[in-house]
Amino acid sequence: MRYVDHVIRHVPDGGITALITCVAHGCGDASGPRDDADDAQDWALAPIGRTGHDLFRREYVDHARATRAE
Numbered sequence: 401m402r403y404v405d406h407v408i409r410h411v412p413d414g415g416i417t418a419l420i421t422c423v424a425h426g427c428g429d430a431s432g433p434r435d436d437a438d439d440a441q442d443w444a445l446a447p448i449g450r451t452g453h454d455l456f457r458r459e460y461v462d463h464a465r466a467t468r469a470e
Contacts, residue, residue, distance in 0.1 A: 405469035406469055407466070410462050427451075437460065
């Protein structure tokens with residue numbers, strides 16, 4: 401038995417899923433998972449003038465693949 405070093409890296413073809421949640425006191429509205437990070441950002445920015453909410457949690461999920469280290 402031998403040990404082989406591996407690395408894990410983002411797979412661009414897998415894309416990225418973004419989720420933005422408003423964490424202003426008492427809100428909690430969320431964009432829902434979006435395949436386009438800019439679309440999630442637009443969702444968060446749209447009501448700022450009306451609500452004044454300006455604190456958000458951003459979550460990004462990607463796909464990654466493990467391969468042997470070179």
